[in-house]
Amino acid sequence: MPTVAIFGVGLIGGSFGLALKKAGFKGTIVGVSSEATLRLALERGAIDEAAPMADAARGADLIYLARPIGGILDTLHHLDSCVNSGTLITDVGSTKSAIVAAARKHIRRCTFLGGHPMAGKEKRGVGEADADLFRGRTYVLTPDDPADLENAPAKDFLEWVRRIGARPVVLTPEEHDRTVSFTSHLPQLASTALAATVAEHAGDRLSVAGPGLADTTRLALSSFELWRDILATNSVAIEQALSAYISKLEHVRDNLRTREIESEFEIAAALAATLRK
Amino acid sequence: MPTVAIFGVGLIGGSFGLALKKAGFKGTIVGVSSEATLRLALERGAIDEAAPMADAARGADLIYLARPIGGILDTLHHLDSCVNSGTLITDVGSTKSAIVAAARKHIRRCTFLGGHPMAGKEKRGVGEADADLFRGRTYVLTPDDPADLENAPAKDFLEWVRRIGARPVVLTPEEHDRTVSFTSHLPQLASTALAATVAEHAGDRLSVAGPGLADTTRLALSSFELWRDILATNSVAIEQALSAYISKLEHVRDNLRTREIESEFEIAAALAATLRK
Numbered sequence: 160m161p162t163v164a165i166f167g168v169g170l171i172g173g174s175f176g177l178a179l180k181k182a183g184f185k186g187t188i189v190g191v192s193s194e195a196t197l198r199l200a201l202e203r204g205a206i207d208e209a210a211p212m213a214d215a216a217r218g219a220d221l222i223y224l225a226r227p228i229g230g231i232l233d234t235l236h237h238l239d240s241c242v243n244s245g246t247l248i249t250d251v252g253s254t255k256s257a258i259v260a261a262a263r264k265h266i267r268r269c270t271f272l273g274g275h276p277m278a279g280k281e282k283r284g285v286g287e288a289d290a291d292l293f294r295g296r297t298y299v300l301t302p303d304d305p306a307d308l309e310n311a312p313a314k315d316f317l318e319w320v321r322r323i324g325a326r327p328v329v330l331t332p333e334e335h336d337r338t339v340s341f342t343s344h345l346p347q348l349a350s351t352a353l354a355a356t357v358a359e360h361a362g363d364r365l366s367v368a369g370p371g372l373a374d375t376t377r378l379a380l381s382s383f384e385l386w387r388d389i390l391a392t393n394s395v396a397i398e399q400a401l402s403a404y405i406s407k408l409e410h411v412r413d414n415l416r417t418r419e420i421e422s423e424f425e426i427a428a429a430l431a432a433t434l435r436k
Numbered sequence: 437m438p439t440v441a442i443f444g445v446g447l448i449g450g451s452f453g454l455a456l457k458k459a460g461f462k463g464t465i466v467g468v469s470s471e472a473t474l475r476l477a478l479e480r481g482a483i484d485e486a487a488p489m490a491d492a493a494r495g496a497d498l499i500y501l502a503r504p505i506g507g508i509l510d511t512l513h514h515l516d517s518c519v520n521s522g523t524l525i526t527d528v529g530s531t532k533s534a535i536v537a538a539a540r541k542h543i544r545r546c547t548f549l550g551g552h553p554m555a556g557k558e559k560r561g562v563g564e565a566d567a568d569l570f571r572g573r574t575y576v577l578t579p580d581d582p583a584d585l586e587n588a589p590a591k592d593f594l595e596w597v598r599r600i601g602a603r604p605v606v607l608t609p610e611e612h613d614r615t616v617s618f619t620s621h622l623p624q625l626a627s628t629a630l631a632a633t634v635a636e637h638a639g640d641r642l643s644v645a646g647p648g649l650a651d652t653t654r655l656a657l658s659s660f661e662l663w664r665d666i667l668a669t670n671s672v673a674i675e676q677a678l679s680a681y682i683s684k685l686e687h688v689r690d691n692l693r694t695r696e697i698e699s700e701f702e703i704a705a706a707l708a709a710t711l712r713k
Contacts, residue, residue, distance in 0.1 A: 277646055297643045328643060341638035342645035346630060346652040352684045353626050354704035360680055361618035365711060366574045366605060368619035369554055371655045372711060375623040378648045379708040383701035394692045401689040403637055405682055407629045412678040415671045424660035427631035431656040434642060434649060 160247075160315050161186040164219035166212065166234060168192040168200040170280060171251050172225030173288030176205035178323035181290040189215045200285045216241035221316055224250035228258065228388035235261045235271075242269045247312035249274045253339070255301045255332035257392040263303055272313055273301035273332060275339075276325060281380070294324030301332045340396035344389060345404055348397070350378035437524075437592050438463040441496035443489065443511060445469040445477040447557060448528050449502030450565030453482035455600035458567040466492045469562075477562045493518035498593055501527035505535065505665035512538045512548075519546045524589035526551045530616070532578040532609035534669040540580055549590055550578035550609060552616075553602060558657070571601030578609040617673035621666060622681055625674070627655035 163179065165172040168190040176188045190197050190206030197209040216222055216238055224231045231252045238248065246269040252258045255273045262271035278296040280287055298320050302308050308317065308329065320327050330338070354376040361367075390397060407423075414420050440456065442449040445467040453465045467474050467483035474486040493499060493515055501508045508529045515525065523546040529535045532550045539548035555573040557564055575597050579585050585594065585606065597604050607615065631653040638644075667674060684700075691697050 277644060279646055297645075299644055326643070330644070335644070338638050338641045338644045339646075341634050342641065342649050345633070346648045348685070348688055349626060349630050350648075350652055351701055351704040352681065352688050353623060354707040355700045356622070356677075356681045356684045357618050358703050358707040359684075360677070361615050362707060364615045364619065365707075366603070367554060367576055367607070367612070367615045368574075368711070369556055369616075371623045371627075372619050374654045375627055375652055376704070376708040376711060377651045379701075379704040381701075381705070383698050386701065387698075390692045390697065397692060398689055400633075400637070401685055404629065404633045405685050405689070407633045407636075408625070408678055408682050408685070411625055411629050412675055412682070415667045415674060420667065421660050421664075423632045424628055424656075424658075424663065426635050427628040427653070427656040428658070430631040430635040430639060430642075431653040434645070434653060 160220035160312065160319070162189065162219050163187070163221045163223060164189045164191060164210070164215040165206060165223045165225055166191045166215070167224065167226035167230060168196050168206060168285050169225060170283050170285070170287050171276065171278070171292070172223065173200055173203065173205040173285035174278075174290065174292035175223055175225065175323070176200070177203070177288055177290035178293055179319060180204065182319065182322040184319070189219065191215045196285055203285060203288060205285055205288055213241045216246075217243070219246055220312065222246060222248045224248065224252075227385065228252045228254060228392055231258055232261050235265050239266050239268055242266075244269055245312060247272060247316055249316060251276055253343070253389050254393040255299075255335045259301060259303050259332040270307055270310060270313060271303070272307055272316070273303070275299040275301070275335060278325075291324065293320075296325055298325035298327050299335055300327055300329050301335050302329065303332070305329075336393050337396050340393055340400040344393060344397050345400040347378050347381060347386065348401060349404060350376055351381075354379035437497035437589065437596070439466065439496050440464070440498045440500060441466045441468060441487070441492040442483060442500045442502055443468045443492070444501065444503035444507060445473050445483060445562050446502060447560050447562070447564050448553065448555070448569070449500065450477055450480065450482040450562035451555075451567065451569035452500055452502065452600070453477070454480070454565055454567035455570055456596060457481065459596065459599040461596070466496065468492045473562055480562060480565060482562055482565055490518045494520070496523060497589065499523060499525045501525065501529075504662065505529045505531060505669055508535055509538050512542050516543050516545055519543075521546055522589060523547075524549060524593055526593060528553055530620070530666050531669040532576075532612045536578055536580050536609040547584055547587060547590060548580070549584055549593070550580070552576040552578070552612060555602075568601065570597075573602055575602035575604050576612050577604055577606050578612050579606065580609070582606075613670050614673050617670055617677040621670060621674050622677040624655050624658060624663065625678060626681060627653055631656035
């Protein structure tokens with residue numbers, strides 16, 4: 160892939176550019192973003208040049224859609240007429256079913272391969288971009304058809320995913336969305352609901368809190384702007400995950416004085432320990 | 437208070453000894469604990485000497501009960517016959533109503549003042565003790581009668597609480613227990629229930645998780661041993677806190693696609709930001 164076009168040169172897009180270069184990529188990286196972002200991305204070396212969307216798409220072997228979900232969906236509506244048949248389009252959206260469905264509908268002239276690098280930071284923007292952001296992290300790929308992974312551009316992309324230190328995992332879009340509804344969306348909403356509950360019932364006594372409250376409410380700092388699209392495009396799975404969590408909390412509440420609660424602590428501690436391995 | 441007896445020289449008890457010395461305490465600190473703990477506490481300088489419980493109680497101006505809640509309740513049953521009338525007994529238990537009620541019933545010959553330093557660490561034991569553990573942290577005091585704070589031993593103790601860098605806050609035992617049911621016990625159970633839910637529904641796909649899951653499940657590593665007594669001595673308040681949290685989660689689930697959810701994110705983010713000030 161001699162030319163890569165990154166649409167949305169923020170934390171993830173910018174990090175992908177830096178990571179490619181660190182991994183030895185010798186081609187050209189073109190950025191499509193707002194003017195201020197492009198200036199900073201050029202300064203940081205995350206991209207080699209800036210271009211308008213249609214020009215960047217026409218010249219690209221790989222189009223890397225690193226905008227928020229709404230921006231990715233919007234771009235997919237307009238991209239098909241600008242791409243070459245050998246181009247691979249991939250994205251980094253946090254939900255996959257809606258995006259893969261939109262690509263199936265709108266992208267006819269080349270291959271689309273959904274992706275979701277499980278990497279991030281609290282702070283956003285290309286200023287925070289990091290060549291090592293993907294190192295050791297899972298990189299989910301969600302082909303609409305498993306054969307999509309077998310063509311040359313996809314194989315080439317997969318090789319670069321490995322070179323930047325990420326670990327590819329292949330799931331269907333539905334498997335991905337169901338999994339992250341538990342491993343990512345539920346923790347966010349559990350944290351937001353916890354902080355909102357504490358605000359309502361003990362907001363005037365925050366000095367009387369242990370350090371655990373800060374840990375469990377760190378995610379509650381997340382901006383809604385980022386979450387609006389995630390909630391809208393994965394609401395069925397998220398509703399199911401919330402219902403499962405509510406059932407578990409009811410079970411805990413109804414068994415505070417029984418041995419049941421001890422087994423929940425053990426299962427939970429084992430999960431938390433596994434996560435840290 | 438020329439002589440302080442610390443019952444239970446673990447993380448909190450040992451840190452109290454080290455903190456007193458760092459703050460210029462020139463009296464004697466006597467430790468009551470298991471043999472292995474006493475040896476390590478002497479080595480670390482958290483105590484000056486070891487003694488059996490009855491001897492330590494007889495010679496002490498301040499008795500600092502730093503055992504787990506069950507151990508504090510047990511000690512209160514046996515302590516009265518060994519204390520002098522001018523002695524102050526205080527404790528560090530994580531719930532206060534049951535302990536203050538036990539003291540009211542069993543401690544007749546001297547004053548008891550309930551306490552709860554909002555300080556801790558993930559690791560336990562005197563090996564982790566730290567002279568600065570209380571620095572900048574809230575130290576809740578729960579007098580059974582506000583006049584209990586006015587006698588000389590209590591004033592003296594309060595002065596040392598300030599000298600070790602803690603910030604005293606006076607609450608009734610019930611106010612304390614209701615507050616910590618939201619600020620400490622609910623975060624613990626929310627984290628335990630979250631980890632148990634993820635284990636049940638996505639335990640085989642933990643590589644597909646963002647870093648937020650680790651944050652929100654850190655508390656789930658806590659041992660049940662420590663929590664058994666807390667849950668048993670504050671179950672009514674905890675049930676109410678869990679019910680409030682469950683209602684909030686139902687509200688979130690039922691409003692994933694409405695503007696309501698945005699206001700929950702805002703309230704939650706404001707609480708999380710306040711906690712970090």
